[in-house]
Amino acid sequence: MSKMFLGDVCLPESSNIAQKDLTDKDGQYPIYGASGLISHVNFYRQECEYIAVVKDGAGIGRVFLLPPYSSVIGTMQYILPKPNIDVHYLYFAMQFMNLAKYYSGSTIPHIYFKNYKYEPIKLPPLEKQREIADTLETIKQTEDNLNEQITHLDELVKSQFVEMFGAPVTNPMGWKTLKIADTLIVEPQNGLYKPQSDYVHDKSGIPILRIDGFYEGKVSNWLVLKRLKCTKEEIQKYLLHEGDIVINRVNSIEHLGKCTHISNLHEPTVYESNMMRMHFDPTRFNPVYITRLLCTQYIYNQIINHSKKAVNQASINQKDVMDFNIYHPPLSLQNKFAAFVEQVDKSKLVLRQLLEKQQTLKAALMQEYFS
Numbered sequence: 001m002s003k004m005f006l007g008d009v010c011l012p013e014s015s016n017i018a019q020k021d022l023t024d025k026d027g028q029y030p031i032y033g034a035s036g037l038i039s040h041v042n043f044y045r046q047e048c049e050y051i052a053v054v055k056d057g058a059g060i061g062r063v064f065l066l067p068p069y070s071s072v073i074g075t076m077q078y079i080l081p082k083p084n085i086d087v088h089y090l091y092f093a094m095q096f097m098n099l100a101k102y103y104s105g106s107t108i109p110h111i112y113f114k115n116y117k118y119e120p121i122k123l124p125p126l127e128k129q130r131e132i133a134d135t136l137e138t139i140k141q142t143e144d145n146l147n148e149q150i151t152h153l154d155e156l157v158k159s160q161f162v163e164m165f166g167a168p169v170t171n172p173m174g175w176k177t178l179k180i181a182d183t184l185i186v187e188p189q190n191g192l193y194k195p196q197s198d199y200v201h202d203k204s205g206i207p208i209l210r211i212d213g214f215y216e217g218k219v220s221n222w223l224v225l226k227r228l229k230c231t232k233e234e235i236q237k238y239l240l241h242e243g244d245i246v247i248n249r250v251n252s253i254e255h256l257g258k259c260t261h262i263s264n265l266h267e268p269t270v271y272e273s274n275m276m277r278m279h280f281d282p283t284r285f286n287p288v289y290i291t292r293l294l295c296t297q298y299i300y301n302q303i304i305n306h307s308k309k310a311v312n313q314a315s316i317n318q319k320d321v322m323d324f325n326i327y328h329p330p331l332s333l334q335n336k337f338a339a340f341v342e343q344v345d346k347s348k349l350v351l352r353q354l355l356e357k358q359q360t361l362k363a364a365l366m367q368e369y370f371s
Contacts, residue, residue, distance in 0.1 A: 002122075002123045003120055003121070003122055003123070004120070004121055004123050005117060005118050005119065005120060005121065006094070006097070006116060006117050006118070006119040006120075006121050007113075007117030007118065008082075008121075009081065009082050009084060009085040009090065009121060009123065010051070010079050010080060010081050010082060010085065010090060011079075011080045011082065012077055012078065012079060012080075012113040012117075013077070013078035013079075013080055014074075014077065014078070015045065015071065015072050015073060015074045015076060015077070015078065016074055017031070017045075017071060017072070017073045017074055018073065018074055019033065019038060019073050022038065022039060022041055025041040025042050025043070026039075026040065026041065026042065027040055027041045027042030027043065028040055028042075029041055029042065029043060029044040029069050029070055029071065030066075030067065030070045030071075031070065031071045031072065031073065032052065032064065032066055032070065032071070032072045032073070032076070033072065033073045033075060033076065034054040034057065034058060034059040034062065034075055034076065035059070038073065041071070043071070044069045044070055044071050045070075045071040045072075045078070046066075046068065046069070046070060046071065046078065046080075047068055047069060048068050048087075049065065049066065049067060049068055049087045049088075050065075050066055050078055050079065050080055050081070050087065051063060051064065051065060051066070051078075051079035051080075051081070051087065051090055051091055051094060052064045052066050052072045052076045052077065052078060052079065053076060053077045053079055053094070053099060053111070054075065054076055055075060055076060055077045055110055055111050055112070056074075056075040056108060056109070056110045057075055057108055057109065057110075060100055060103050060109045060110065060111055061098070061099035061100030061101075061102070061103065061111055062100075063091060063094045063095050063099065064076075065087070065088065065091040077113060079094070079113075084123065084126075085123065085126075085129065086126055086129040086130050086133055088129075088130070088133035088134075088137060089129035089130065089132055089133045091133075092132070092133060092136045092366065092369075092370070093121050093122075093369075093370050095366070096366045096367075096369075096370040096371075097116065097119045097370075099111060099116050099119075102115040102116045121370070122369070122370060132369050135365065136362060136365060136366070136369075139358055139361060139362045139365070140362070142358050143355060143358050143359065143362070146351050146354055146355040146358065147355065149351050150348055150351050150352065150355075153344050153347055153348050153351075154216060156344060157292070157340075157341055157344055158292075160337065160340055161292050161293075161296075161337065164329075164333060164336070164337050165289075165293075165327065165329055165333070165337070168293060168296045168297070168298030168299070168327065169296075169297060169298045169301075171327060173329070175327035175328055175329045176327065176328045177325050177326070177327060177328075178325070178326055178327075178328050179322065179323060179324070179325060179326075180278075180321055180322050180323070180324045180325075180326055181322035181323065183280050183281055183284065183285060183326065183328075184278055184279060184280055184281065184322070185279050185280070185281050185282075186244075186277070186278055186279035187278060187318065187322065188247070188276040188277070188278045188318040188321045188322065189276060189277050189278070189318070190249065190273055190275070190276055190318070191238055191270070191271040191272045191273045191274070191275045191276070191277065192208070192230070192234060192237075192238040192270050192271065192272065192273055193272075193273035194208075194228050194229075194230070198228045198229045198230075199226055199227065199228045199229075200227050200228060200229060201227075202227075203227070204227065204229075205227040205228050205229045205230065206227060206228065206229075206230050206235060206267075206268055206269065206270060207222070207225035207226070207227050207267065207269045207270075208225060208226055208227065208228055208269065208270050208271065208272055209225060209240065209246065209260075209269055209270070209271040209272065209275070210225070210226065210272045211248055211251065211255075211258065211272065211274060211275065213225055214246075214258070214259075214260035216295065217259060217260055217261055217291040217292060217294075217295050218260060218261070218345075219260055219262070219263075222264070222265065222266045222267075222269070223266060225269065230270060234270070235268060235270060238270040238271060238277075239268055239269070239270060240262050240265065240269045240270065240271055240277065241262065241279065242262060242263060242265060243261075243262065243263070243279060243280075243282060243287050244261075244262040244277050244278070244279050244287075245259060245260070245261060245262070245277070245278050245279070245280065245287060245290055245291060245294070246259060246260050246262060246271055246275050246276070246277050247259040247275065247276050247278070247294065247321060248274060248275050249274060249275060249276050249315055249316050249317065249321075250274045250313060250314075250315045251274065251313060251314070252312065252313055252314070253304070253307065253309070253313070253314045256303055256304075256307055256314050256315070256316065257294070257299065257300060257303040257316065259291060259294045259295065260291065261287045261288060261290075261291040262287075263287075276318060276321060278321070283331070284328065284331060285328075285331070285334065286331065286334035286335055286337070286338045288334070288337065288338035288341050288342075289329075289334035289337055289338060290326070292337070292341075293326055293327065299324060299326075302324045302325065303316060303320075303324075306320035306323065306324075307320075
């Protein structure tokens with residue numbers, strides 16, 4: 001087996017297509033961006049399967065395997081395999097390289113092929129490359145299937161919410177409307193700012209919940225949060241409590257207001273300064289219901305209306321949040337919804353455990369194949 005550099009087995013090619021220029025170009029050929037498929041247009045740039053890498057902005061360094069007769073926009077780079085390498089093998093090898101480590105620039109990060117073209121790559125015979133790619137593709141398909149099942153369960157929760165409470169934008173069931181200010185026992189409080197030098201890389205210190213630690217109203221994994229040194233006074237002031245709601249107050253406009261329900265804390269944990277913590281009256285509101293409501297378009301519309309825009313980000317403050325309107329259905333109905341969510345979460349946990357096993361297997365094989 002020979003060892004070569006990435007630049008020996010592929011060629012870069014740029015795209016000059018801007019997303020704003022895709023209007024009135026409807027067609028049959030897919031075009032992709034950093035988040036995946038954008039639309040279908042009446043032209044294509046590549047006739048064969050190829051690799052694309054996000055080279056600018058969010059998602060920098062992500063690697064895609066894309067179909068023939070398609071294109072990418074200008075924030076991505078085409079990577080075209082030479083005849084000595086299988087495109088599927090190249091895709092998995094480049095995933096293993098973690099190209100994001102080559103980024104530069106602070107305002108808009110970017111990476112260049114000239115920086116990562118010297119990544120070493122093993123080059124077995126083409127038949128062996130295809131065998132390796134087939135093995136990894138089988139695992140990937142299992143991962144995709146599990147992720148689809150998890151997504152289906154998430155959609156099931158959203159559908160159940162609308163079935164039980166109606167669409168929040170129109171409030172067809174006529175629930176009483178209250179200001180958040182009239183529903184809290186703990187008003188919104190900003191989190192803790194600490195310099196990078198206070199973060200630790202061992203099991204000392206205390207975990208801190210950051211914006212990347214939760215998604216769709218749930219903390220992803222309490223056990224992998226970053227840790228930092230805090231004084232007793234800081235811990236007392238910024239400690240999270242069971243049943244709290246945390247909402248993001250500074251972010252890009254599309255992620256502003258991202259929130260999570262604090263439950264199943266493993267140990268004392270604080271929260272970061274770009275978030276606010278609040279606690280709703282438990283005699284009137286179930287936090288599972290509140291979290292789902294805060295994740296709806298109805299609340300996001302209010303976030304947009306209250307937000308203060310700046311370059312590349314927007315913000316809301318405590319006063320803004322307390323001015324939001326929410327609905328007050330019977331607590332018994334909220335509890336019934338929370339029980340439904342609990343059952344769905346149990347099913348999702350099983351799927352995530354299966355997914356984790358597949359990811360562990362894939363990581364071990366990629367280490368064997370590509371390191």
